[in-house]
Amino acid sequence: MRYQKIVILTGAGISAESGIPTFRDKDGLWSKFDLEEVATPEGFARNPDLVHEFYNARRRDLLKVEPNAAHYALARLEREYPGEVLLVTQNVDDLHERAGSKRLLHMHGELLKVRCEACQGVFPETGAISTKTPCPACGAVGKLRPHVVWFGEMPFHLEEIYRALQECDLFLAIGTSGTVYPAAGFVQVARRAGAWCVELNLEPSAVTDLFHEHHFGPASQVVPAYVEKLLAEARKSR
Numbered sequence: 001m002r003y004q005k006i007v008i009l010t011g012a013g014i015s016a017e018s019g020i021p022t023f024r025d026k027d028g029l030w031s032k033f034d035l036e037e038v039a040t041p042e043g044f045a046r047n048p049d050l051v052h053e054f055y056n057a058r059r060r061d062l063l064k065v066e067p068n069a070a071h072y073a074l075a076r077l078e079r080e081y082p083g084e085v086l087l088v089t090q091n092v093d094d095l096h097e098r099a100g101s102k103r104l105l106h107m108h109g110e111l112l113k114v115r116c117e118a119c120q121g122v123f124p125e126t127g128a129i130s131t132k133t134p135c136p137a138c139g140a141v142g143k144l145r146p147h148v149v150w151f152g153e154m155p156f157h158l159e160e161i162y163r164a165l166q167e168c169d170l171f172l173a174i175g176t177s178g179t180v181y182p183a184a185g186f187v188q189v190a191r192r193a194g195a196w197c198v199e200l201n202l203e204p205s206a207v208t209d210l211f212h213e214h215h216f217g218p219a220s221q222v223v224p225a226y227v228e229k230l231l232a233e234a235r236k237s238r
């Protein structure tokens with residue numbers, strides 16, 4: 001088997017064909033909403049109701065969509081590949097878990113969870129919340145926030161992610177523009193650690209030159225094809 005440890009980074013592009021808009025493409029979320037207003041701690045402090053409305057709408061939209069062939073292919077890779085596979089996603093949707101992925105880290109948080117700023121409890125939430133919703137644990141009112149990482153906040157699980165990047169021998173980046181750090185810098189860490197780095201994206205990302213290999217096209221096509229190739233190679237070398 002050529003690779004013992006695989007780390008996969010996914011971004012909004014993997015969920016685009018499921019019907020979730022990306023951030024920076026034409027018609028992306030950041031062309032319609034001001035990210036300073038809806039995706040920063042300062043924006044939330046200024047106008048929490050607007051921020052709740054934004055995430056309530058995204059939560060509602062998420063419940064209407066399904067995983068696509070790319071999500072299912074990565075879940076299959078985790079199940080069938082004889083080595084270790086760790087999936088790190090910047091996406092706050094739950095399409096990877098609905099497709100069956102288990103070893104999964106949500107570095108930018110999860111849309112279907114909320115957090116209490118008073119007691120720090122994290123709770124599942126599929127509906128709408130407002131500044132009037134009490135915390136289900138401590139009862140504090142006006143303290144719930146989306147459990148997502150905003151600009152200027154520290155992503156989750158970084159220690160575990162960097163450890164895995166240092167140890168991996170194959171790094172895949174799928175459907176991400178390579179413009180938001182620290183995730184955009186993962187390829188550099190993996191490459192320095194000696195990993196083969198592969199970009200699967202609709203078009204070259206901002207950090208495309210750091211990858212050894214590229215497959216450009218829609219995720220629903222290039223990801224299943226690449227997974228099939230990895231599994232076939234692993235079968236042959238058994």
Ligand code: APR
Nearest residue numbers: 011012013016022023024090175176177180201202218219
């Ligand atoms: N298949 C593959 N790639 C696609 C597809 C598709 N069907 N559609 C779009 N893409 C690619 C685009 O070409 C682009 O490179 O997905 C990428 C999406 O880029 P962004 O919108 O910047 O999304 P992402 O990289 O995940 O953003 C990172 O920024 O605001 C934040 O916190 C948010 O996690 C997000 C972070």
